[in-house]
Amino acid sequence: MADIRLDHVGKTYAGGFEAVRDLSLAVPDGCFCVLVGPSGCGKSTLLRMVAGLETITTGTVSLNAQVVNHLEPAQRDIAMVFQNYALYPHMRVYDNMAYGLRNRGVPEAEIASRVAHAAQILDLEDLLTRKPRALSGGQRQRVAMGRAIVRNPQVFLFDEPLSNLDAKLRVHMRVEIRKLQKALGVTSLYVTHDQTEAMTMADLLVVMNKGVIEQIGAPMEIYRTPMSVFVATFIGSPPMNIFDATSLGDGVVNIEGHRLLVDKGLGLQAGHMVKIGIRPEHLSTTPDGFTIHVDLVESLGAQQIIHATWGQQKLAMQVETDRVPAQFGQALVVGCAPQHLHVFDAQTGQRISRKDQQ
Amino acid sequence: MVEHRHWSMHVLPHLILGLGVLLVVFPVYLAFVGATLDPATIANGQMGVVPGNRFIENMSRVLLAGAGGSTREPVLHMLWNSFVMAMVIATGKIVISILSAYAVVYFRFPLRKTAFWVIFMTLMLPIEVRIYPTYKIVADLGMLDTVAGLCIPLIASATGTLLFRQFFMTIPDELIEASQMDGAGPVRFFIDTVLPLSLTSIAALFVIQFIYGWNQYLWPLLITSKDSMQTIVIGIKKMIVTQDALTEWQLAMATALLAMLPPVLVVVVMQKLFVRGLVETEK
Numbered sequence: 080m081a082d083i084r085l086d087h088v089g090k091t092y093a094g095g096f097e098a099v100r101d102l103s104l105a106v107p108d109g110c111f112c113v114l115v116g117p118s119g120c121g122k123s124t125l126l127r128m129v130a131g132l133e134t135i136t137t138g139t140v141s142l143n144a145q146v147v148n149h150l151e152p153a154q155r156d157i158a159m160v161f162q163n164y165a166l167y168p169h170m171r172v173y174d175n176m177a178y179g180l181r182n183r184g185v186p187e188a189e190i191a192s193r194v195a196h197a198a199q200i201l202d203l204e205d206l207l208t209r210k211p212r213a214l215s216g217g218q219r220q221r222v223a224m225g226r227a228i229v230r231n232p233q234v235f236l237f238d239e240p241l242s243n244l245d246a247k248l249r250v251h252m253r254v255e256i257r258k259l260q261k262a263l264g265v266t267s268l269y270v271t272h273d274q275t276e277a278m279t280m281a282d283l284l285v286v287m288n289k290g291v292i293e294q295i296g297a298p299m300e301i302y303r304t305p306m307s308v309f310v311a312t313f314i315g316s317p318p319m320n321i322f323d324a325t326s327l328g329d330g331v332v333n334i335e336g337h338r339l340l341v342d343k344g345l346g347l348q349a350g351h352m353v354k355i356g357i358r359p360e361h362l363s364t365t366p367d368g369f370t371i372h373v374d375l376v377e378s379l380g381a382q383q384i385i386h387a388t389w390g391q392q393k394l395a396m397q398v399e400t401d402r403v404p405a406q407f408g409q410a411l412v413v414g415c416a417p418q419h420l421h422v423f424d425a426q427t428g429q430r431i432s433r434k435d436q437q
Numbered sequence: 438m439v440e441h442r443h444w445s446m447h448v449l450p451h452l453i454l455g456l457g458v459l460l461v462v463f464p465v466y467l468a469f470v471g472a473t474l475d476p477a478t479i480a481n482g483q484m485g486v487v488p489g490n491r492f493i494e495n496m497s498r499v500l501l502a503g504a505g506g507s508t509r510e511p512v513l514h515m516l517w518n519s520f521v522m523a524m525v526i527a528t529g530k531i532v533i534s535i536l537s538a539y540a541v542v543y544f545r546f547p548l549r550k551t552a553f554w555v556i557f558m559t560l561m562l563p564i565e566v567r568i569y570p571t572y573k574i575v576a577d578l579g580m581l582d583t584v585a586g587l588c589i590p591l592i593a594s595a596t597g598t599l600l601f602r603q604f605f606m607t608i609p610d611e612l613i614e615a616s617q618m619d620g621a622g623p624v625r626f627f628i629d630t631v632l633p634l635s636l637t638s639i640a641a642l643f644v645i646q647f648i649y650g651w652n653q654y655l656w657p658l659l660i661t662s663k664d665s666m667q668t669i670v671i672g673i674k675k676m677i678v679t680q681d682a683l684t685e686w687q688l689a690m691a692t693a694l695l696a697m698l699p700p701v702l703v704v705v706v707m708q709k710l711f712v713r714g715l716v717e718t719e720k
Contacts, residue, residue: 152618153618157618159618164611167615179618182619
């Protein structure tokens with residue numbers, strides 16, 4: 080059981096590329112922390128620095144209040160689940176799980192009981208004598224997790240473990256991993272580029288972009304109050320609609336000729352260029368809204384996504400199926416409740432909030 | 438695609454295959470026929486394609502008593518010498534090249550790339566090119582007429598290093614990282630993971646290098662002068678070039694057949710592993 084602390088951690092590669100910049104993060108004991116971000120944002124690099132597979136250029140990584148910068152991966156008491164499982168192809172499932180323990184001199188009897196326990200949790204009991212090439216993707220994934228569990232480490236590290244699984248299996252394994260982590264109570268650091276996994280699995284969500292943290296918080300907190308256009312459009316699917324707008328002062332903005340009322344308390348000056356964000360599910364048909372023209376309707380079963388055009392700008396709207404009759408070319412009048420409007424500065428992309436909320 | 442072909446379209450490929458087989462097998466068959474006849478029939482040019490009845494007699498004479506004349510060594514002993522040489526060379530090459538490939542692929546040290554290219558360039562230096570300096574060194578070290586002198590100069594293998602290097606580069610990085618997390622250092626990783634995965638490559642290399650060692654002619658000829666150190670290849674050659682006596686062709690043929698046997702056995706036994714080693718990319 081341990082907490083993870085990263086203090087001003089940075090990583091620069093020989094060549095000058097700065098993968099991670101002055102990053103600080105504290106993950107409490109037992110927390111499931113998800114690092115999410117687009118490709119190249121530095122999340123995997125950060126995970127590997129915690130694991131000890133990458134050297135740390137600046138800053139310190141501490142596990143359970145002990146600085147581990149100079150410790151080998153095997154000495155840090157952590158276990159990692161890799162994206163491609165990294166199972167030893169020539170060893171049986173049992174030996175794959177036992178390998179790390181044998182290297183540490185754990186007696187065979189103890190190894191047998193730990194492997195049996197992990198196999199039972201992960202439903203691997205019938206597969207212990209098979210080799211990895213005789214297993215399906217999901218089974219290999221479970222063996223990789225079993226290998227991590229038998230170590231009883233302080234910290235679990237997951238490097239995009241579900242990326243190689245098919246969609247249905249991904250949904251199932253997502254739930255399994257979360258339940259497992261809750262049952263074992265081990266602090267976990269989980270890297271993914273999939274915002275659905277991030278939203279559903281995290282206790283603490285860390286959104287990263289270009290080597291820095293854009294926002295940290297609980298998933299719903301980030302969903303409801305994204306602090307930048309990047310976070311707003313990254314978290315949430317379909318992504319938040321972002322409209323270019325000009326402030327007319329006094330709590331009114333102009334988008335495509337339509338006057339929209341925003342919070343007066345934001346203190347927007349006339350002429351200030353802003354971006355207005357509205358989530359697709361917050362748009363609904365109202366008589367006093369603005370007119371959009373339907374381009375395409377996607378049906379997901381319970382939900383429908385209506386893709387439409389508003390003047391020069393495009394948007395997407397999410398409604399319950401059959402609530403809003405819509406076809407190609409049709410004009411709809413839609414609007415959004417003022418509390419669901421997000422206002423961002425057009426130049427910096429940062430959220431504009433009331434002075435007392437900052 | 439094959440099922441839709443008319444049967445007549447199978448005839449041509451089979452003909453070509455048959456021709457190829459004939460071309461390769463026929464001389465060997467003739468050698469077999471020669472080993473079953475008496476010397477007079479062969480010398481008279483009356484050797485046909487029908488085997489005679491002297492097979493056992495020729496074989497036992499060759500194996501146990503030697504051919505007389507220029508080679509006084511029983512072929513069995515020469516076979517043993519060849520075998521020892523081929524085995525030492527093959528295993529030596531494998532050990533050295535797998536270790537050097539491991540070093541070049543998995544460790545970062547200064548001049549690493551240079552080291553690799555130097556090894557690679559030694560492909561241009563087979564034994565025939567460096568014969569003089571190598572002979573001088575072996576002679577000065579007093580290793581003439583020894584197994585060590587026979588084998589050691591032939592043991593470094595750039596082909597082996599290259600083969601293993603290419604193979605090691607197909608091992609995913611994540612496997613190394615998982616090993617690191619499991620507390621395995623470089624030696625453990627080598628023994629527990631790299632070696633078992635390399636078995637098919639080792640088998641492939643073993644077959645190639647065993648045959649290479651078995652077929653060596655120039656180097657053993659230079660290094661060995663004692664009869665007891667002769668290899669079978671030298672033995673066969675000595676049977677043929679005799680100015681003063683008639684070449685006993687039937688014994689030479691019998692010896693040639695015996696000389697072909699071990700490499701063929703090695704290939705047949707290792708065949709499955711051999712093909713897999715050159716072709717597979719199973720992770």
